[in-house]
Amino acid sequence: MNFRFHNLLGAPYRGGNAVITNNTQLVSPVGNRVSVTDLVKSQTITLPVQSSSNISRIAVSPDGTFLLTVDEKNRCLFVNLRRRVVLHRISFKKPVNVVKFSPDGSFIAVGAGKLLQIWRSPGFRKEYFPFELVRTFADFDGKITALDWSPDSNYLIVGSKDLTARLFCLRKLNGSVKYKPFLFLGHRDSVVGAFFGVDKKTNKLCKAYTITRDCYIFSWTFRGDEGDAINIDEDGSEPLSPGTPDRDAEENMEIDGSGNMKKRKHYDSKDAELLEEGLYLHRGKWELLRKDNFMQAPAKITAGDYHRELDMVVIGFSNGVFGLYQMPDFVCIHLLSISREKITTAVFNELGNWLTFGCARLGQLLVWEWRSESYILKQQGHYFDVNCLAYSPDSQLLATGADDNKVKVWTASSGFCFVTFSEHTNAVTALHFMASSNCLLSASLDGTVRAWDLFRYRNFRTFTTPSSRQFVSLAADQSGEVICAGTLDSFEIFVWSMRTGRLLDVLSGHEGPVHGLMFSPTNAVLASSSWDKTVRLWDVFDGKGAVETFTHTHDVLTVVYRPDGRQLACSTLDGQIHFWDPIDGLLMYTIEGRRDIAGGRLMTDRRSAVNSSSGKCFTTLCYAADGNYILAGGSSRYICMYDVADQVLLRRFQITHNLSLDGVLDVLNSKNMTEAGPLDLIDDDNSDLEEGVDKQTSGKIGDNLPGSMPNNGRPVIRTKCLRIAPTGRSFVAATTEGVLVYSVDESFIFDPTDLDIDVTPEAVEEALSERQPTRAMILSLRLNEDSFIKKCIFAVSPADIPAVATSIPYQYLQRLIEALADLLENCPHVEFILRWCQEICKSHGNSIQQNSRNLLPSLKSLQKGITRIHQDLANTCSSNEYMLRYLCTSSAKQ
Template identity: 60%
Template sequence: MNFKFSNLLGAPYRGGNVEFKKDAVLLSPVGNRISVTDLQKSESITLPFENGRNISRIAVSPSGSLLLSIDETGRSLLVNLHTHLVLHHFSFKGPVTALKFSPDGTLFAAGVGKLLQIWRTPGFRKEFAPFQLISTLAGCHDSITCLGWSSDSRWIVAGSKDLSTKLFSVYRAPDQHAVTLSGHRDVLVGVFFAKPLLSAHDVGLYTLSRDGALFDWRYFPNADLPQADETKNHARAGRKRRMQTEKDDMDLDGQKQHKDGEQMQEEEQDMGAGRQQKTETNLITGHWRQSKKNFFMQSAKLASCDYHMGLGLLVAGFSSGVFGLYQLPDFICIHMLSISTERITTSVFNSTGNLLAFGCANLGQLLVWEWRTETQILKQQGHFFDVNCVAFSPDSQYLASGADDNKLKLWSAASGSCYVTFGEHISAITAVLFLPTNHVVVSASLDGTVRAYDLVRYRNFRTFTTPTPVQFVSLAADQSGEVICAGTLDSFQIFVWSVKTGRLLDMLSGHEGPVHGLSFSPVHEILASSSWDKTVRLWDVFEGKGNVETLTHTHDVLTLAYHPDGKQLACSTLDGQIHLWNPIDAMLMGTIEGRRDIAGGRRMGDRRTAANTSSGKCFTCLSYSADGSFLIAGGSSKFICMYDVVDQVLLRRIQITHNRSLDGVLDFLNSKNMTSAGPLDLIDDDDSDEEDGTDHQSQKRLGFGLPGTGSNKARPVVRTKSLQLCPTGRSFAAATTEGLLLYSMDDNLVFDPADFDIDVTPEAVDEALQEKRHARALILALRLNEFNLIRKCVEAVPPWEISDITRAIPPSHLGTLCTILAEFLDKSPHLEFLLQWCEELCVWHGKMLEAQQRELLPRLRSLLKRLVQRHEELAGMCSSNQYMLQFLCSGFSSNKVNGVVAMNL
């Protein structure tokens, strides 16, 4: 039962900024999690940690080793990106509206309301208080919206909602004040240093406001002021002399303290090298002037921007979905393209400046564009609304998901990327399944159609309809894939079609309520259907006998699932029970009381506590494991329950999310958040949603309004709508409010204590390897069940000894070895070597594998899945290089000439 979170698919981008790690790895917030997309490998993973609420800001250190993610309330996590482990937790005591690391990575700045806080970057070692506040800079009269660092990490500029820009010195003297740059007529969107700080005579700033104005500010030292007033020059010179005298006195005092002890040296090291060394550039004492004004001349508002200092390029995203790429300081437009019709929430360059990443929260879309070649590297868009259904392909390599946004998406289970989207349906998709041929996927929708898609040509080749308009909510196919059945919501009938001809074969009538569950027996040609009329009916579809058996319940039957051997049928009812039936004899085998297990948290609008409410205490989706040993169930709750089929007891509960931005996660609500108008979290008191980077439209799609309030937020309710176990038995998928959650089995920390004694140690494995006793080393490693040790032992075996060592492996460790070989096929380049292991394993232990089929079948399916995947990759590579291989093999053979033998290709 050791399933752990593996990946999150189909979740849309809902807001916040995106960041690049190095050049080709994109990090984006997805709810309260972080999604990492490798643009070179076309792989997408989700980091295993969770923030308390939806993430609003993220920042990656310049070295790419640290990630700082902050949620809506200001609680943050510091993560090691190499190990994906959380190092520290911290709270900023308020929402953070701007966040950025310094170029040298030693500091980071956070805009918390009107204050700008400078913090020292924590290290990798354990500390009691790792976050150390260097300084708090005040001066802004409204919330800070954007930040910009100088190249030497000594100066920082901040833009705010008060229409002004403030320039601060990180290591400022007590008498130094911030420089204020004003002139904009709208909220600041971006502030950037124009060039690296190499000389005081070439310093500039770019400030951009939401109305599309770009101001170019230039710095002039006092000596270089054009046509300066003589009196002002004398006054400034006097102040400069006084400040220089004070600085000299401070330096003398510092040197004296340094000679007296080491305390001053430690303080100076903490403050950074910028405080120790003098710099001729002082941006506070000089004069700033506005040298140029530029306007984008767009009818839409400026929503996001980013500036690449090395290339002098500026990217600007507008609320109309248009973005522009400009060369500064000449303000030359290089590209102007439209990627959508909605507001571009975030825009960012990678470190080299060749890639641009855009995020659109209203569409849930991420786009990566290479501007030099004008090519689209990535276009990722998850399901914008709730995912209703999910299905694994027979070979476990792909997943299909349908949602309320009328889209059917196909995902790669290995890479986590969506490779095709079908949009033929015009209403919500309620059911989806793969046919046994593995090349056809079928979907049912509320629009009254059932569509079949060809996964070779990626087209809708068959559409199944009914004589009168109906709404389909369930779907099933027989083992041969020749017959498709669909249950309806309104007519209470079951329609049967032929896949080959598309002709309607039969209409099964008898239910008096919506048919929400359909399933064919994996052994017999019997169709089981569940309905809200408190019955489960068994139908003989092929013989034409109609309803052959009726299983009566005391409550509405919500869903059902067949055992893999066809000798058991699990049915979930509205009272929170799971009834286990023998469908052959129509006898009740047992009942699982799951009402207490599935009980979720308290919703904001509930008048009763979570323990006393009756809503949501039932299972709406069921799925058996590959070997039929356990059953997983989910519903309108934050839990997924696992039950033992034989003993009918709860084995484990998995909480699908800890995101407090969703309704139903907390068991107890804070009474301090209750007001006369209702819960405080549901009252929308935001004055604007244009500049905060959050998606309020997507948050309002599932909530409810409170009477007596003018503007209310909506909170999606946490629930599980569909569950599907992988045919290999190593993972399962759950269609939830946040998206498509994947859980995989983790065997790295589990070992079999059989034959485990004091001599079985990693040192004994290394000693056996040194003595060339490969069989003993492998058996010891299998007993320890440590991945790295087993891999080391397998790779150390010479190819001519594989056959002898395979014979010596005990039958109890065959399953572990199959799992390890499947993992090796994904990560090891020694393909022929591993294929030889698989061959010898099947040759010498074929009868044992057949005898232990029930226990080893999921592991063998996983191994077969990896073999088929590698075969397809090599087949595609060889087919694309077919002519090159023929050319290399054609005329490059030569004989021995003058004592030199050429290579015979």
Template identity: 75%
Template sequence: MNYRFQNLLGAPYRGGNTIIINNTLLISPIGNRISITDLIKSQTLTLPFQSSSNICKIAASPDGLFLLTVDDNNRAQFINIPRRTVLHRLSFKKNVGCVRFSPNGLFIAVAVGKLVQIWSSPRFRNEFMPFELVRTFANCNDKVTCIDWSPDSDCLLVGSKDLTVRLFRLNKDKGESKSKPFMFLGHRDVIVGAFFGVDRVTKAVDKVYTVSRDGAIFSWRYERNDGDEVEAPGTPDKMEVDGDINVKKRKNIEGEGLSLLSEGKWELVKKDFFMQTPAKLTSCDYHKGMEMVVVGFSNGVFGLYQMPDFVCIHLLSISREKITTATFNEVGNWLTFGCAKLGQLLVWEWKSESYILKQQGHYFDVNTIAYSPDSQLLATVSSGFCFVTFSEHTNAVTALHFMASNHCLLSASLDGTVRAWDLFRYRNFRTFTTPSSRQFVSLASDQSGEVICAGTLDSFEIFVWSMKTGRLLDVLSGHEGPVHGLMFSPTNAILASSSWDRTVRLWDVFDGKGSVETFQHTHDVLTVVYRPDGKQLACSTLDGQIHFWDPIDGLLMYTIEGRRDIAGGRLMTDRRTAANSTSGKCFTSLSYSADGNYILAGGSSRYICMYDVADQVLLRRFQITLNQSLDGVLDVLNSKNMTDAGPLNLIDDDNSDVDDGVDKQTRVNSSYDLPGSMPNRGRPIVRTKCLRIAPTGRSWAAATTEGVLVYSMDDNFIFDPTDLDIDVTPEAIEAALGEDQPTRALILSLRLNEDNLIKKCIIAVAPVDIKAVVASVPFKYLNRLIQTFAELLENCPHLEFILRWCQVSLYHMHTLD
């Protein structure tokens, strides 16, 4: 019951800009969530909160403590990164084109349509109005696309779609209210980036670079009114001849920013071109310390150039799709690239020409997932990284199955093959085929791993192979519809299959007797699962019901009516409200808990339901996402979005020139989806395609439209098989309590990680022994112990006793730190 969101896998990047804080932490948006990747430890985590739609812009404070995110609905969240909490929220009236923190961290520049708004940055102090609008610049004639701050946080470079870059000053002086911003002109396409350049010696602003979408970069140099130019880096200065004069000039420029607007003028030095026509320049970044610029193009090519001489250091291709983000880290030795359409996220060290991070998500929806027997692998995961990708299948992969040995993974596909993968050598060591091409949609293996079975979509048959030889042993016929569910009994060699022909059949595969039992239903059967003890069989039907059968006696035990539980969410194409429409709401995936008392069910809805099997009661509903960029999330649609031509979100705008990288791909249901389901030509439909509970029972995963969601009972996995031995059992804990050994009993219960046993051992300790017991508990278990105290405080009558435990434990943790 106490499952909480832990991570989002299978979609490392979907669009928007990425940033690196503290030189090693990569922050990237994933749909309506934020992912943080530690590039040194090779670990990734997803922040637990969600935005109302896909996040398109992010910015971090210079100290790396705060993060500002803006989604497609123009709603912003101000986040404390170390605490992983949302501090404040703010809504903007128009689309946000860019967000930037000032170098001193006191201000936030936000491009809202044609305006540039300067907001004061909230801090740790409590304020009634955390966001204060300091100033608004309204001189641009079209949407603002990029912003850059000067190092002293006093001036801004603002590029827009009107082909110009403007120089603004934040702090006004007397007589400056009527002055107009300086304009950098000459570009023939939309401005993609504008950057201040600084002198390496004095750190003063002495140059500006402007980059446009047609692949042009203009270099501008500051020139004083008296005709003496400020020398650019790399040119011989006259410090030995008239050093005092040069020092004075540099001090004027290094002042408060006034000289950048009023004491001189900007001169166009030269124009350079990246020569990638017809590709468009889609992203760029400039590193002031190393004076290098990185650019990405719509054809997947990126370039690294040394400025101001425009020397090409690298020009490489990473994909064939548009590069939607390209950024430096603080030091400048790492480059981050993102490709939204491919779900690709790369971190590249340009000096050694090696990858620091190379992750790519699934191009389409995740169809199926599988846990390894030790719960450490999820055909992706304990660190959240994809460490191997198998790409031999030529069509959609529809089923996965881990062998009991934990060293082999099976996969079935619509390309007519079942493949076995070696997880030591990462290769396809065996391929199972049929005499004529078939499309496989289900997969199972017996406990010994000797027999492999796969159900088909087109011929309605079940094929049986030998794992050792790869030979086809038998073909099981009898179903009259696609065989979408297969599973062997955990206790014997009986195979259960479910089909759209409204039946569940049991097969004796080894004796060759064919079908030994048939369970009839009134609607199409979508999936079938065995309880871990093999004494119960659960299957879901198209009418939204879950049926529980006794496979030994062939009797129907229970039926759960789940259509009302899974209902919720109205599609754009629905003609009825969500409250009155339950058609098509059904469970397509089921998974028993480790003890068989509960069952998880998910399907064509935003909800995943957890039921108590014995009482047929809904215990909890998990809403997989709040992302309004998906279809089926809202119960009530906004009438403002309805036009004469239909819903506004379903109208294609082929003339749109939006290049922010958030590609709204049309997701069409594949050929093996439910019969009668209609493709949504607008946004992706929220749904759950596969559910799996880990064999340990401490976590479960769901393959959804958003990616692979992982829920866990703990923030981190305390269950450690290497910390268990034959003596760590509930009986040993009871024996330690009987022998008046509370310390040993508590440590054993923490190693076993059973809630009821931990609470029992805590209550058994005498108040005078609390200090001694806590001192003997290993540090790695103290966090788990504190979580148990929090649960006991809710319903335990011994309040003072539990508070004493808390006081001693916290003091002990403080002394260890």
């Protein structure tokens, strides 16, 4: 039961800004979570931290330690990125459009509405209120849209929707006179980017760039007076700053050496120290050097970034085009189109060789190396809800099908999608992996069942019917010779030959849509469930039709077999799970799950969640690998785990806390109700289109338009499909937010197998010191401490492995196999671990065969590790063989 959230697949990017930290770590928001992608190792993880609603802005400290997230409700989380824990929380009073750490990491600049707030960055200290507001600048007439820090963390250049950009000095120069920021004027549209530039010759901060939404970039240069002599005024009067009216013309004018009149400069001793520190930008004047047009009208600029060392600008446009320009001469290096939708984020990495682009509407995230013009990362999630899942028999691959007509195959360990099949013309409703793991079957509402080759990445067979049908369920027998699919409209089950592709039979008898279909793991009996309140068993090979019918009082939504084939579970519309004996045809027991699966209240509901009957049923079931427990999910935020033998609820997994989804709350706040309906469903502005982030909708099968929702595009939380890995170490759930991956967490679980007063860590150490490997191994297995078990495994010499393996009692065999499977995933001593596996199979072969059901999950884990090593070695040997042939051929020619 000790499963914990591990990863989120199916939607790499949904909006907001992406950040690259430590030059290779890509941090991007995914709904109300944050995903971290290692661009070198090609691995992605999703932090277990959840925000209360969808995240709109993120920022990472310069050293990559802290992460700041701000959601749509203006709630901020301050996260330790390396430890993956929330340190502090704060709520802002206005919507936050931009947030950024200072280069030294000591301050955080937040653009909250029209206010620019400077907060002191919290650290590891435990404080009552760690966030300290240092300064607030209220000079703007429109919301802040862009900001940038100077390299010394003393200045900020901030752009706004009021068509201006302003220069702010963080340090208070003189408390007696209010400092007025310098204004960058002349823009004709909102400023979407503002950046400081450094002169490469003098290495001084003397350039600035402002980018406007109407495809213009303004280049500014600093005309300062730092070259003049510094005269320290005795009375310490405040010098004039840009925008400050002359107090007295006669007092502020003097005659220079040529007899001309010029303004007198006043400096006190404090100002002189600031000038020596490099704080000179507030003393001079900024002038417009040039104004350039990107020539992409009528498109608008939706994203941009500037790399100070390379002096380059990357721009993303609303038509899916991005441009890379060398400044200050405005030379276009690249101008390419990467999508048909607007680019919502575009950033450089620290070295400037990689560009990151995100498209929220397509769920697309790209990392592009502009020098070699090649992709470092290219990931795209499903447009709409994921409907179905399938694990490969070796648990290494995970397939997903969705309403966007696509089938994607993911590497379960890294979380990366490596192939996408888009031949279907309607929603994909069912998936099934063949026993070889090299063939994938998919059923769709377009009336076809397709077979995919995962070696050549092609559709090698298509199964169709004489007249068009909509398929919603899919199954294949153990031999892989027969394919069956259930329909939504004709209530029939079609049977094809996998080898020839011919239609063999049509099974009729159901009077409703056939949403559940599964072959028995031990024989050729096919079980089907339908909305006609029946579960039927079919003998497909003999062609005798239905051999058994199990009748229920409500519509049957799904059906699954236990892995040993001796039990059948089905869920009905009244929220119950019925367990049948398929051999004797008897009802074994029933689980009442209406209270456990009870969903939250929708915005459009007129009843409370307690009194509502909608959604209180399970639409997907999945047995554990050993058959001891079952997972159930439906139109709710909960996934329920039940003990099959005792019919009790073991645990409920809440799949999300995201308040941006409907059905998460049980009780709605009455103050959000108006005469026109719920306040959250009233869309009184068009800000989502203006900022280039379209709201994603979520649909369900049977809607007229995929993605259309009755509650104004607000997605409803639900679980459409559940699958447990054959190894039993993880399970996946297809939810509204994507595919959630849960894995077994053994880091803090102490679960001794056979503990008494003599079984202690000291006893294990003593046995190892006395060179008693068998006794030490058995003690460690009884203690069930992972570190001690692995230590004892490595303490056995290769010559003693057969004797130690033979002396292991059967009750400890499963734990030893699990430890060996884990070592195969992470340990370089491949031959040593394989020797252990070989000797265990030799000495305990009969016991393993007789008790295969209990040992099946651990044996699947072992098989997964061995298969992965075999593939890696095969690829290495093939590469070496090719290289040797090439070298031999080259030497022979010479």
